[in-house]
Amino acid sequence: MDREKPFAITLDAGSSRANKTGDWRTERPVYVDLLPPCNQACPAGQDIQRWLYHAESGDYEPAWRRIMADNPFPAVLGRICFAPCESACNRGQLDEAVGINSVERFLGDEAIERGWTVAVEGDPSGKHVLVVGAGPAGLSAAYHLARLGHLVTVRDAEALPGGMMRYGIPRYRLPRDVLDAEIARIRDLGVVFEQRSKVADAAAAMADGGFDAVFLGVGAQLGRRAYIPAGDSARVLEAVSVLHGVESGERPLLGRRVVVYGGGDTAMDAARTARRLGAADSLVVYRRTRARMSAHPAEVGEAVEEGITFRWLSTVTHVDRGGVTVEKMRLDDTGFPQPTGELEDLAADSVLLALGQDSDLSLVDGLAGIGRADGGVEVDRAMMTGREGVFAGGDMVPATRTATAAIGHGARAARSIDAWLRGSARAEREPRPLATFDKLNTWYYSDADATVRPHLDLSRRVSTFDEVVGGLDESTALFEARRCLSCGNCFGCDNCYGVCPDNAVVKLEPGERYEIDLDYCKGCGICVQECPCGAIEMVPED
Amino acid sequence: MQSVKFYQTGSFAVGNRLLGPEDRSVQSDRQRINSIDCGHRACRGCGEALGARYALDAAMRATRNRVVAVNATGCLEVFSTPYPETSWRIPWLHSLFGNAPAVATGVAAAMKVKGREDVRVVAQGGDGGTVDIGFACLSGMFERDDDVLYLCYDNEAYMNTGVQRSGATPPAARTTTTPATGPAPGARFGQGKNVPMIAMAHEIPYVATATVAELRDLEAKVQRAMEFRGARYLHILVPCPLGWGSAAHDTIRIARLAKESGLFPVFEAERGEVVGVSKIRRRVPVADYLRPQARFAHLFGAEPRTDVLARIQAIADRNIRRFGLCDEE
Numbered sequence: 001m002d003r004e005k006p007f008a009i010t011l012d013a014g015s016s017r018a019n020k021t022g023d024w025r026t027e028r029p030v031y032v033d034l035l036p037p038c039n040q041a042c043p044a045g046q047d048i049q050r051w052l053y054h055a056e057s058g059d060y061e062p063a064w065r066r067i068m069a070d071n072p073f074p075a076v077l078g079r080i081c082f083a084p085c086e087s088a089c090n091r092g093q094l095d096e097a098v099g100i101n102s103v104e105r106f107l108g109d110e111a112i113e114r115g116w117t118v119a120v121e122g123d124p125s126g127k128h129v130l131v132v133g134a135g136p137a138g139l140s141a142a143y144h145l146a147r148l149g150h151l152v153t154v155r156d157a158e159a160l161p162g163g164m165m166r167y168g169i170p171r172y173r174l175p176r177d178v179l180d181a182e183i184a185r186i187r188d189l190g191v192v193f194e195q196r197s198k199v200a201d202a203a204a205a206m207a208d209g210g211f212d213a214v215f216l217g218v219g220a221q222l223g224r225r226a227y228i229p230a231g232d233s234a235r236v237l238e239a240v241s242v243l244h245g246v247e248s249g250e251r252p253l254l255g256r257r258v259v260v261y262g263g264g265d266t267a268m269d270a271a272r273t274a275r276r277l278g279a280a281d282s283l284v285v286y287r288r289t290r291a292r293m294s295a296h297p298a299e300v301g302e303a304v305e306e307g308i309t310f311r312w313l314s315t316v317t318h319v320d321r322g323g324v325t326v327e328k329m330r331l332d333d334t335g336f337p338q339p340t341g342e343l344e345d346l347a348a349d350s351v352l353l354a355l356g357q358d359s360d361l362s363l364v365d366g367l368a369g370i371g372r373a374d375g376g377v378e379v380d381r382a383m384m385t386g387r388e389g390v391f392a393g394g395d396m397v398p399a400t401r402t403a404t405a406a407i408g409h410g411a412r413a414a415r416s417i418d419a420w421l422r423g424s425a426r427a428e429r430e431p432r433p434l435a436t437f438d439k440l441n442t443w444y445y446s447d448a449d450a451t452v453r454p455h456l457d458l459s460r461r462v463s464t465f466d467e468v469v470g471g472l473d474e475s476t477a478l479f480e481a482r483r484c485l486s487c488g489n490c491f492g493c494d495n496c497y498g499v500c501p502d503n504a505v506v507k508l509e510p511g512e513r514y515e516i517d518l519d520y521c522k523g524c525g526i527c528v529q530e531c532p533c534g535a536i537e538m539v540p541e542d
Numbered sequence: 543m544q545s546v547k548f549y550q551t552g553s554f555a556v557g558n559r560l561l562g563p564e565d566r567s568v569q570s571d572r573q574r575i576n577s578i579d580c581g582h583r584a585c586r587g588c589g590e591a592l593g594a595r596y597a598l599d600a601a602m603r604a605t606r607n608r609v610v611a612v613n614a615t616g617c618l619e620v621f622s623t624p625y626p627e628t629s630w631r632i633p634w635l636h637s638l639f640g641n642a643p644a645v646a647t648g649v650a651a652a653m654k655v656k657g658r659e660d661v662r663v664v665a666q667g668g669d670g671g672t673v674d675i676g677f678a679c680l681s682g683m684f685e686r687d688d689d690v691l692y693l694c695y696d697n698e699a700y701m702n703t704g705v706q707r708s709g710a711t712p713p714a715a716r717t718t719t720t721p722a723t724g725p726a727p728g729a730r731f732g733q734g735k736n737v738p739m740i741a742m743a744h745e746i747p748y749v750a751t752a753t754v755a756e757l758r759d760l761e762a763k764v765q766r767a768m769e770f771r772g773a774r775y776l777h778i779l780v781p782c783p784l785g786w787g788s789a790a791h792d793t794i795r796i797a798r799l800a801k802e803s804g805l806f807p808v809f810e811a812e813r814g815e816v817v818g819v820s821k822i823r824r825r826v827p828v829a830d831y832l833r834p835q836a837r838f839a840h841l842f843g844a845e846p847r848t849d850v851l852a853r854i855q856a857i858a859d860r861n862i863r864r865f866g867l868c869d870e871e
Binding site: 011012013014015016017018019020021024056057443444445446482491492493494495497498499501502503504507510511517519520522523524525526528529530532538 | 553554555556557558559560567569570572576578579580581582583584586587588589591592595622625626627628629757783789790791792793794795798824
């Protein structure tokens with residue numbers, strides 16, 4: 001200021017930074033983390049977007065560890081999960097959903113191949129938890145409890161652990177070495193398995209073993225019977241028993257012509273297994289239409305490819321030696337099947353019933369306070385039954401009966417049991433708002449068709465139990481992961497940093513995202529509008 | 543344009559954490575120059591402030607920070623340099639409304655005399671100072687092939703003085719001098735004054751158009767322009783929320799719609815010949831572009847002016863044919 005100024009100059013030059021244009025603002029941008037639809041739809045509660053984010057960079061191990069925080073079975077679920085995440089995926093509205101399930105499988109297989117393991121993370125509690133049932137719910141509960149620092153004993157009626165994953169799902173969908181590898185990881189955490197050790201009376205088991213808590217996950221093992229008049233020597237079997245028998249090494253004599261009665265996934269498994277056991281003719285009889293089958297469409301499609309035939313709108317009314325009588329049905333206005341009286345005889349060497357399963361709940365008869373509902377036991381949000389310290393999950397509680405849901409139950413129950421045993425309240429996370437499709441600016445995502453998983457040749461499919469659906473290789477898995485739109489969660493695309501006319505977005509260290517410099521942000525909202533993934537919102541100034 | 547396979551590598555976004563440093567945009571760089579700094583007094587959502595930073599930061603990178611900028615009078619000059627404050631972090635000269643190309647020519651000549659081949663000259667102005675008032679100087683600069691890159695930030699009217707019609711104002715647009723009244727409201731349908739095409743007719747080394755909606759394309763064009771010596775011209779569409787009556791947050795979206803409708807063809811030409819066009823990715827009718835702008839509101843009243851919309855659509859369709867903006871279907 002004291003320096004003499006040139007002619008006609010009265011003020012020193014200064015930077016416009018002295019002009020805090022942020023005071024023009026009436027609303028400000030705020031970075032948010034919304035709930036991606038895949039995450040919301042996942043019955044196992046997986047943070048899918050987060051692990052895809054790691055996978056996109058080729059950081060497969062951190063991606064796998066993020067999965068393992070919620071789900072101990074990525075290689076298994078990467079094969080058998082019906083992927084509600086993909087049905088919910090926003091990308092499905094753009095072109096095709098991200099192949100989340102195939103990336104999950106790739107990561108799971110990668111972990112098995114490279115021998116990645118997990119460790120106990122919680123402090124040893126000295127508490128001992130009994131898990132009844134070594135199916136997906138029980139194994140998931142045992143896994144999480146062990147990682148949280150508890151002693152866990154699993155008791156199961158079968159020779160090998162796995163429950164319905166082993167005894168209900170055929171090998172051509174889930175190779176056993178994959179299942180064994182993921183179960184071995186749970187065993188390595190110190191979980192004690194007591195196989196061929198059916199718990200008939202939960203109260204007695206708890207009292208005898210001195211357990212501090214118990215998780216029940218006995219599943220739904222009893223094939224539902226329907227009354228079907230049958231003549232002499234009619235060969236009527238339950239589909240679940242047949243699948244169980246095949247897994248235990250039996251070769252049931254089903255004959256050349258097999259009729260499967262039912263329209264769920266078990267019906268598909270039974271019909272496709274029958275074909276592999278040598279049935280030339282494997283026919284599914286279902287009383288409604290294909291669109292109303294509860295079996296997953298992909299499985300129905302694979303069955304059709306394998307030459308399984310279908311008779312929709314039909315019921316089995318009578319079974320006799322060498323044949324069945326079916327009645328044609330029609331759907332009434334409510335979509336319920338009604339009989340028409342039109343009968344037809346079909347040749348059949350055996351009939352497999354796949355009409356649903358029930359849980360054997362006799363083990364809780366001795367426990368007071370446990371409520372029953374919908375053929376299962378009642379639990380609260382913490383998966384605790386009406387009796388303190390007794391938790392339950394999986395197919396034996398009223399819910400969607402899938403392995404993924406059971407794994408989610410096990411995880412939820414384990415966290416509740418941990419809180420209960422340690423005497424702390426389990427913190428319920430505030431649900432994040434959903435990242436809906438309209439929040440995205442899809443302009444920035446370039447077009448990329450979904451990657452298709454390879455399928456085994458048909459001739460080998462119908463004659464062996466080899467795995468039908470192949471996995472992705474590294475390049476296709478990476479491509480698929482990168483198709484993720486990162487709904488509602490910043491993925492570091494620099495768009496906000498680039499599009500601000502006032503240079504008011506500050507780019508932080510790599511991976512640290514961005515900050516708004518409120519001294520200069522005029523609140524124009526371009527960053528919000530142009531954020532590809534909807535991770536910025538405008539909020540009014542006070 | 544960068545070829546794109548899928549969004550995380552080869553992105554339409556400004557940056558991408560997975561890209562190698564050589565593929566990153568200038569604007570994604572944490573150390574970018576920010577040629578025009580914070581605290582400038584442009585309106586909220588100003589397209590011109592954005593366009594100027596994009597272009598000059600790219601020119602700075604292309605010349606290793608050896609740029610002198612000459613600025614015509616207009617919004618950009620007024621909002622960035624109210625004495626004694628300045629937003630410019632580069633050597634910067636303000637002359638008059640109409641003579642920026644001539645002054646830039648002089649600077650380039652001075653640099654030549656001093657033997658400073660490393661220092662490059664950029665001139666810039668709005669459409670008023672370029673298309674109308676400075677046009678004679680600009681044409682002279684082209685004709686003499688002076689070593690200047692001229693950047694025109696086109697917001698389609700004289701915004702600084704209160705939204706008066708310029709030679710770049712599109713037909714039917716409402717400005718304060720072309721009000722939305724009478725049987726033919728807004729600017730009249732003329733023959734047009736297409737300065738990029740006029741620049742091409744001068745057969746100068748490089749002419750291109752760009753929008754603030756396609757950053758990578760814009761940066762690539764500045765980079766390319768700096769590879770030539772002689773007169774070069776880059777015409778950048780910069781939506782003006784105030785003059786166009788659009789939402790501040792829509793500046794980039796509207797620039798994108800201008801291109802995707804075909805009304806603003808994005809192309810580049812060398813020595814008078816078109817050598818590349820940016821194809822339309824998701825074609826939209828011109829109404830989608832016009833509707834969010836209050837300057838065209840009179841076309842969408844209770845009785846929509848479908849006749850006027852059809853004439854504007856015909857202009858877009860002609861552009862698409864003329865420049866081959868859509869791939870054969």
